[in-house]
Amino acid sequence: MPANSAFSTEFWRGFRVRASIFFNPNHNGMKCIVLDSTHSDGIAYTELREPEPGPKEVKVRIHAAALNHRDQWCREQKYPNLKDGVILGSDGAGEVVDIGSKVDKSWIGKQVLINPALNWGDNQSAQQPDFRILGMPDHGTFAEYCCVPADRVHQIPAHLDSVHAAALPLAGLTAYRALFYQGQIKKGDRLLVTGFGGGVAQLAVQFALASGARVAVSSGSGWKLEKALEMGVEAGYFYHSESWVEEAKGNSDGFDLIIDSAMGSTINDLLELVRPGGSIVVYGATLGTMKEVNARNLFWKQVRLQGSTMGSDRDFEQMLDLVSHDSIQPTIDRVFSLSEATRAFDKMEKTEQLGKLVLQI
Structure with missing residues (x-):
């Protein structure tokens, strides 16, 4: 040979x-x-x-x-x-x-x-x-x-x-920074967490509920939406449905903060759902990069589109404090x-x- x-x-x-x-x-x-x-x-x-x-x-x-x-x-x-x-x-x-x-x-x-x-x-x-x-x-x-x-x-x-x-560690740090440092979430805010089921998403839901936010989720699995409702979220949306965005818009006047890991073309759905002056924090791109953006929704609604990944040592320590204080369990x-x-x-x-x-x- x-x-x-x-x-x-x-x-x-x-x-x-x-x-x-x-x-x-x-x-x-x-x-x-x-x-x-x-x-x-x-x-x-x-x-x-x-x-x-x-x-x-x-x-x-x-x-x-x-x-x-x-x-x-x-x-x-x-x-x-x-x-x-x-x-x-x-x-x-x-x-x-x-x-x-x-x-x-x-x-x-x-x-x-x-x-x-x-x-x-x-x-x-x-x-x-x-x-x-x-x-x-x-x-x-x-x-x-x-x-x-x-x-x-x-x-x-x-x-x-x-x-x-x-x-x-990794999921908790990513979720904490996206919510608290980048998203500046506070009690009473309306939050949408997309792709509920993964490690970051389920911890983001728990952290947000502990902070007093009003939480909704989206998922491609019905049984995962049921689990989210059991955890205390207000609404769950099946994102494979063509009408899920309209359904979500009908249930609220928009979200103050959206935490997303998909990106791709779905960014325009999120721009429809975010409130004027609200924020979309993206920590991943499982659907790839965005190819077209509804620019009018972005600037006219004065939306903050923010990237986020992992977190600093300070974020990690504060995440552990929250987990300990509220006995959060992944x-x-x-x-x-x-x-x-x-x-x-x-x-x-x-x-x-x-x-x-x-x-x-």
């Missing part, structure tokens, strides 16, 4: 990813889930060497780790700067079992969750250029152990176990073992879940 053949290239690429399983001289191996573009699943359940903490790091024995859409996008090769062999996972909770030389020893033995936002910087309004999220390109939480800077760990709120704590759809990660990814791909999918390790 010629050395430059497609087969040879693919073989050796896959070989390098898996080499640690067969030739790892360190007996302290750990199970983990890595990105593997050569595998039919796009990911691999494998074994790598246990990490050791740097001087300013802590080593966390991961008890639970939650999936996010970015993990699935990495699996589908739809995320930038991908690299095979990187451990996926941004959300994690567990116990600090080791520390670096410059870390306070009191962290040893504490039950913690991890803030996956790395290098946000000092500017509250936006992240700095070298901002990144744990789990790509840095090794993440889908592993038995994870080392992170000591300032990334926080004690788990007293009312949460490790499974629910693991479901909180909704868990299902818990899988680490070896069942492919099943969890497949379920996320089908958008069948209500709330978070968690790997228990």
Whole structure:
């Protein structure tokens, strides 16, 4: 077989990813889930060497780790700067079992969750250029152990176990910043959360209800709308219906704030529904970029269209305060073992879940 053949290239690429399983001289191996573009699943359940903490790091024995859409996008090769062999996972909770030389020893033995936002910087309004999220390109939480800077760990709120704590960081931070920093939500405001069912959306609903807002949701699943009503929202709209916008307009005189993760052509529906002077905060674009915008609705209604992603360290701390004060508990759809990660990814791909999918390790 010629050395430059497609087969040879693919073989050796896959070989390098898996080499640690067969030739790892360190007996302290750990199970983990890595990105593997050569595998039919796009990911691999494998074994790598246990990490050791740097001087300013802590080593966390991961008890639970939650999936996010970015993990699935990495699996589908739809995320930038991908690299095979990187451990996926941004959300994690567990116990600090080791520390670096410059870390306070009191962290040893504490039950913690991890803030996956790395290098946000000092500017509250936006992240700095070298901002990144744990789990790509840095090794993440889908592993038995994870080392992170000591300032990334926080004690788990007293009312949460490790499974629910693991479901909180990325989704909770994103929801909190979109609602409170960007959306400036306050008691009595009318809020619409689109795409109810995902981790960010269900936490945004809980945070908004705790703040005294009047909440409505949209979803493509009837049973998810029923769950939202059980949580205390005032109305739910089935967005596959051609009349859902008119129905929503008939039930209110508009929304003060809309939190959206879809974007695409649906932005014009939201411009119909937002009140004059209201805000639309977008934290994702699952339907792609917007191609046409009803500019008149945008400027004549004096709408604020604001992007948002993740959040600062201050946002994270304030989010934890809210969660603790109101005993908020993330909704868990299902818990899988680490070896069942492919099943969890497949379920996320089908958008069948209500709330978070968690790997228990």
